[in-house]
Amino acid sequence: MPKQENCRILQHQQIASTVFKLTLSSPNLCQEAKPGQFVNIRVSSKYDPLLRRPLSLHRIIKKDNAFQLLYEVVGKGTAILSQTKPGDDLDILGPLGSGFSLPSEKQTIILVGGGMGVAPLVNLAEKIKDQRPKTKDQIIAFIGAGTKAKLYCEKDFKQIADKVLISTDDGSHGEKGFVSDLLYSRLTIHDSRPASIYACGPYAMLEAISNIARKNKIPCQVSMEAKMACGIGTCMGCVIKTKNGYKKVCDDGPVFDAAEIIWD
Amino acid sequence: MPKQENCRILQHQQIASTVFKLTLSSPNLCQEAKPGQFVNIRVSSKYDPLLRRPLSLHRIIKKDNAFQLLYEVVGKGTAILSQTKPGDDLDILGPLGSGFSLPSEKQTIILVGGGMGVAPLVNLAEKIKDQRPKTKDQIIAFIGAGTKAKLYCEKDFKQIADKVLISTDDGSHGEKGFVSDLLYSRLTIHDSRPASIYACGPYAMLEAISNIARKNKIPCQVSMEAKMACGIGTCMGCVIKTKNGYKKVCDDGPVFDAAEIIWD
Amino acid sequence: MGLKTEIAGIKMKNPVMVASGTFGYGEEPSKYVDLNQLGAIITKTVTLEPREGNPPPRICETSSGMLNSIGLQNKGISDFVNLALPFLAKFKTPVIVNIAGDSPEQYAKLAKILSREPIVKGLELNISCPNVKKGGLQFGTDHDATSNLVKTVRKATNLPLIVKLSPNVTDITVIAKAAAKAGADAISLINTFLGMSIDAETKHFNLGAKTGGLSGPAIKPVAVRMVWQTAQVVKIPVIGVGGIMNGNDAIEFFLAGASAIEVGTANFIDPQAPLKIVKEIEEYLKKHNLSHYKALIGKVN
Amino acid sequence: MGLKTEIAGIKMKNPVMVASGTFGYGEEPSKYVDLNQLGAIITKTVTLEPREGNPPPRICETSSGMLNSIGLQNKGISDFVNLALPFLAKFKTPVIVNIAGDSPEQYAKLAKILSREPIVKGLELNISCPNVKKGGLQFGTDHDATSNLVKTVRKATNLPLIVKLSPNVTDITVIAKAAAKAGADAISLINTFLGMSIDAETKHFNLGAKTGGLSGPAIKPVAVRMVWQTAQVVKIPVIGVGGIMNGNDAIEFFLAGASAIEVGTANFIDPQAPLKIVKEIEEYLKKHNLSHYKALIGKVN
Numbered sequence A, B: 001m002p003k004q005e006n007c008r009i010l011q012h013q014q015i016a017s018t019v020f021k022l023t024l025s026s027p028n029l030c031q032e033a034k035p036g037q038f039v040n041i042r043v044s045s046k047y048d049p050l051l052r053r054p055l056s057l058h059r060i061i062k063k064d065n066a067f068q069l070l071y072e073v074v075g076k077g078t079a080i081l082s083q084t085k086p087g088d089d090l091d092i093l094g095p096l097g098s099g100f101s102l103p104s105e106k107q108t109i110i111l112v113g114g115g116m117g118v119a120p121l122v123n124l125a126e127k128i129k130d131q132r133p134k135t136k137d138q139i140i141a142f143i144g145a146g147t148k149a150k151l152y153c154e155k156d157f158k159q160i161a162d163k164v165l166i167s168t169d170d171g172s173h174g175e176k177g178f179v180s181d182l183l184y185s186r187l188t189i190h191d192s193r194p195a196s197i198y199a200c201g202p203y204a205m206l207e208a209i210s211n212i213a214r215k216n217k218i219p220c221q222v223s224m225e226a227k228m229a230c231g232i233g234t235c236m237g238c239v240i241k242t243k244n245g246y247k248k249v250c251d252d253g254p255v256f257d258a259a260e261i262i263w264d
Numbered sequence C, D: 001m002g003l004k005t006e007i008a009g010i011k012m013k014n015p016v017m018v019a020s021g022t023f024g025y026g027e028e029p030s031k032y033v034d035l036n037q038l039g040a041i042i043t044k045t046v047t048l049e050p051r052e053g054n055p056p057p058r059i060c061e062t063s064s065g066m067l068n069s070i071g072l073q074n075k076g077i078s079d080f081v082n083l084a085l086p087f088l089a090k091f092k093t094p095v096i097v098n099i100a101g102d103s104p105e106q107y108a109k110l111a112k113i114l115s116r117e118p119i120v121k122g123l124e125l126n127i128s129c130p131n132v133k134k135g136g137l138q139f140g141t142d143h144d145a146t147s148n149l150v151k152t153v154r155k156a157t158n159l160p161l162i163v164k165l166s167p168n169v170t171d172i173t174v175i176a177k178a179a180a181k182a183g184a185d186a187i188s189l190i191n192t193f194l195g196m197s198i199d200a201e202t203k204h205f206n207l208g209a210k211t212g213g214l215s216g217p218a219i220k221p222v223a224v225r226m227v228w229q230t231a232q233v234v235k236i237p238v239i240g241v242g243g244i245m246n247g248n249d250a251i252e253f254f255l256a257g258a259s260a261i262e263v264g265t266a267n268f269i270d271p272q273a274p275l276k277i278v279k280e281i282e283e284y285l286k287k288h289n290l291s292h293y294k295a296l297i298g299k300v301n
């Protein structure tokens, strides 16, 4: 069950100029959370900013009863968050949302992360690896970013995945170009074993990945974003258009079958 | 001239459970400031709280080009302020307001401070002592508070003043009772040399002091408070009733001749 | 402890309700709060037919507030009766159903249907939603339309009728008096202010529907003023809504003349807000040596 | 750089003015900002006779906003002409004088007096002050009264007339159209919302006048919406006011349809706000490769 709880900050590391890794204590979250789920954080007791901020579960560290978030400072909410220190408590709602559906049969797991979109995929990769240590399933991670300095979690993926392919828009690391182009160019390489794509990143990237998946008839799950008010499914504020009508990102998602989404 | 400037925090000490002493760098303020003036501080770049917070100049430390504020955390603005650290910059307007009129002839200087009202009186006492080291003028400080733990600056006054008289409402330190009662009971003790009263503290105390001064025909200056928007005299928001119509605390004051104020 | 009350004939254990549209039909929030501790649950606006609502984005944060343009998305009254009400029936808390329609007749029809449901203890007429072309603001900004609507619904049901007013008017007291005279048992105010937000970078409206309703602490001063004005001109209870985040805010509305309050946006920021508010009111009563919160109503000076 | 403009025939070096009542008559703020860098200075409302204003407290902070109940305290028109105008004459910036009265005739009389002063480049009619019993809101919330007032002043002066509207109305476009038809050269909006705040602990009104006007970032979404609505129905320029704190806020108003903006409450938080806003607009134009800010007006999509 999701909970509202005050989670103690255990660690707060700056891992790049605007990116932070936050480690929080919560036995409940560790117990309950599935990859692809998120937490909704109250960053300030003042009313500006007013709303909570959603962040994906980046890693679960069972042995410490802790979980990690990986976030970029993009505005005032995340800026305030970045000022918090170990020992502080944060008012957190979670775990929220549906999460990724894990593969039920042996297959090639294709992770595609753009920018901060890598955050929940690490959690997913670790979970898959955990659950199926002995299968021969390949995990292939495609990670992309605008430039080398903005490419995160390369090391994490290298530890977990069988293969890590990298692209940057400016070619400063890995292939030059979008990660969706990289995926497209490498898809044919894979054998005909069943495969699934799990993608998280900017809207345009997810749309491109979704098209690639459709053309290649590969099932594809995408983690979507929307502005949220409640994060728990009551306000109907975070909807996106799907073939089955408006669906709530916080509740029906954030992970959706890419084929269900009406991209605009 | 008053200025808007970013002042570097040099020191920030917690001197009691809810009281802080903040040392800031500003050559301009050191140069310009008169006792009884104040600064108006932007404590947050967010809009809640929205307005600046006024604090009296507590001490000027010429040799360091620094000034000190002494403040109590009473709400969200001062709470945010109390989180700032040496090295941070604060957006400050000042020096603002009229300040105390210094005594022009030899006399007994009677300072009366209640609670945080002691803050500007230290500045005043130091200035008077500075300017007239060789006069035989007595400085007598009456300081009061609810209880011993809330009595501040006793040491400071003991260094500057010739006599320090103390009262607490609960009798935990000095005389038991209000500082105005203490003043009243001791006034007769003084000789008939000219005297002036300088008072700062809660409204009710200032009203009582003002009555005592009137009955004893002693000139009395009081430092008043009001909710402020601009702090610089444009908004007309901080007025109090005087015999000469509404006057602005930020601009005509905060120091007023007690006889001018219409107490309600 | 000094919180029991009765508003428009509806018995409540305390005067703290949850505002329509900010608590769904109670199911999701029930994971975080004990519904039995609430004064009443006001359900998200239901209409006769399903409505798909407005295109996204539907939410935009503003300074100490938020804009929403949900547009009354809901699955219609039969779905509500069949699925939402049975869930709510599990709790002892009175259920007040907030309804809207395109015409007085639709409101009346909804009222009739809901009158048959024993767990429904009252109706709140949403005549103030700024987010739909029909069935919202056009009633709540005109006193004749308000009067006519309330009279029509009054004839259709014996359920207590709370009429929820819009702040987007020149004189709230005119509309309030019209509602009272037409048979309302209580007035609730305020619904949201019509607002807009534009992204300077992209030049796009921040809401798919262009405009939305402003709620949250930003609007509290206007809500308090309107409650104060209204409480002076109507004899029926006034329910205060608008930016209530904590116990002191609730007290402020009582002092202004509110007989009860609704907690809206605060539910998003803190699902436990309504219960914390109940506790804080209790603490206030204790501190101020008051035996009942009713001693506060209208007592500003 | 792309900021020169002319509003209601008043030439300005940029479209950033300071709002009435938030900049006095320019003297105190001149210690912190170079008045020559402003688009125009709109002076605090002046009336025929001196007014002492409302009893304190007059200021109350609210979430992302503030209430004020100054009540048009001022020393009257002759003091203004004799003392304030000579100070302002030292600067090149156009001076727009904001006026109010108890009757259309008083407005007209003020207009006549000010028409004789060459440094006065325009008038802003305050028909929207919520803080006085007379001469404020009662004009600005009725389209006939607005029309009548504007016509009367129009006859009394050739100075450009900006009519400042109140947000405390059901439909801002009705009042705006009435003002435009009656001869206004521009519309400015919004003045403050009527609000109230109560201290829960003391049970007192936080303002001596009980109610006050709400301003600041809290009201920006409503101001943007009203500017957007108004710009669509009048041909004269619309000047946007309400919660503008930075360059992006100003851009938001331009996109909504404002031809210029006024900075109000922000002056209290940061006396240099208007100049920072000018700079931030310039940076925005550069970043977006626009040669003039006018390319933004009404361009929201």
Ligand SMILES: Cc1cc2nc3c(=O)[nH]c(=O)nc-3n(C[C@H](O)[C@H](O)[C@H](O)COP(=O)(O)OP(=O)(O)OC[C@H]3O[C@@H](n4cnc5c(N)ncnc54)[C@H](O)[C@@H]3O)c2cc1C
Pocket (backbone or CB within 6 Å): A038, A049, A053, A054, A055, A056, A057, A070, A071, A072, A073, A074, A075, A076, A077, A078, A079, A116, A119, A120, A224, A225, A226, A227, A228, A254
């Ligand atoms: C389910 C979900 C999971 C997320 N996980 C992560 C994560 O793991 N790491 C991470 O860095 N970010 C994540 N985000 C995005 C993150 O929530 C926003 O970056 C954050 O809320 C911005 O807050 P702010 O106050 O700093 O920025 P603001 O000042 O609010 O805005 C700055 C910029 O960020 C955009 N933004 C603001 N809120 C959101 C939002 N809810 N969704 C998308 N964009 C937004 C704004 O449009 C604006 O351009 C996630 C979002 C969702 C919906």
Ligand SMILES: Cc1cc2nc3c(=O)[nH]c(=O)nc-3n(C[C@H](O)[C@H](O)[C@H](O)COP(=O)(O)OP(=O)(O)OC[C@H]3O[C@@H](n4cnc5c(N)ncnc54)[C@H](O)[C@@H]3O)c2cc1C
Pocket (backbone or CB within 6 Å): B038, B049, B053, B054, B055, B056, B057, B070, B071, B072, B073, B074, B075, B076, B077, B078, B079, B116, B119, B120, B224, B225, B226, B227, B228, B254
């Ligand atoms: C000229 C002047 C000089 C001052 N000097 C000092 C000083 O040297 N040291 C010090 O500790 N305090 C001083 N004060 C009071 C100080 O400004 C307030 O305590 C502070 O602004 C409270 O801000 P807050 O956000 O923490 O409290 P809030 O959350 O705003 O309010 C908490 C409580 O403080 C009261 N309060 C808030 N603002 C003011 C204000 N401007 N004046 C009076 N009461 C207020 C409120 O009514 C409320 O009861 C001075 C005030 C003035 C006007």
Ligand SMILES: Cc1cc2nc3c(=O)[nH]c(=O)nc-3n(C[C@H](O)[C@H](O)[C@H](O)COP(=O)(O)O)c2cc1C
Pocket (backbone or CB within 6 Å): A229, A235, A237, C019, C020, C021, C022, C044, C045, C068, C070, C072, C098, C126, C129, C164, C190, C191, C192, C214, C215, C216, C217, C219, C241, C242, C243, C244, C262, C263, C264, C265, C266
């Ligand atoms: C996301 C959201 C959805 C809302 N939906 C409804 C609704 O369906 N019916 C209704 O009468 N009011 C609705 N409201 C208005 C609230 O019930 C309340 O009147 C308003 O938000 C002001 O209170 P607050 O500031 O506490 O939120 C909604 C408000 C929000 C924020």
Ligand SMILES: Cc1cc2nc3c(=O)[nH]c(=O)nc-3n(C[C@H](O)[C@H](O)[C@H](O)COP(=O)(O)O)c2cc1C
Pocket (backbone or CB within 6 Å): B229, B235, B237, D019, D020, D021, D022, D044, D045, D068, D070, D072, D098, D126, D129, D164, D190, D191, D192, D214, D215, D216, D217, D219, D241, D242, D243, D244, D262, D263, D264, D265, D266
């Ligand atoms: C303290 C204060 C005094 C004001 N006085 C006047 C006034 O005298 N005349 C007037 O037309 N508007 C007056 N206003 C309204 C402002 O000019 C402006 O319309 C309003 O505050 C909204 O803009 P803002 O949110 O940027 O402050 C005043 C506002 C404040 C805050």
Ligand code: FES
Pocket (backbone or CB within 6 Å): A227, A228, A229, A230, A231, A232, A233, A234, A235, A236, A237, A238, A239, A248, A249, A250, A251
């Ligand atoms: S954020 Fe409220 S329903 Fe999703």
Ligand code: FES
Pocket (backbone or CB within 6 Å): B227, B228, B229, B230, B231, B232, B233, B234, B235, B236, B237, B238, B239, B248, B249, B250, B251
């Ligand atoms: S605070 Fe604005 S005039 Fe004093």
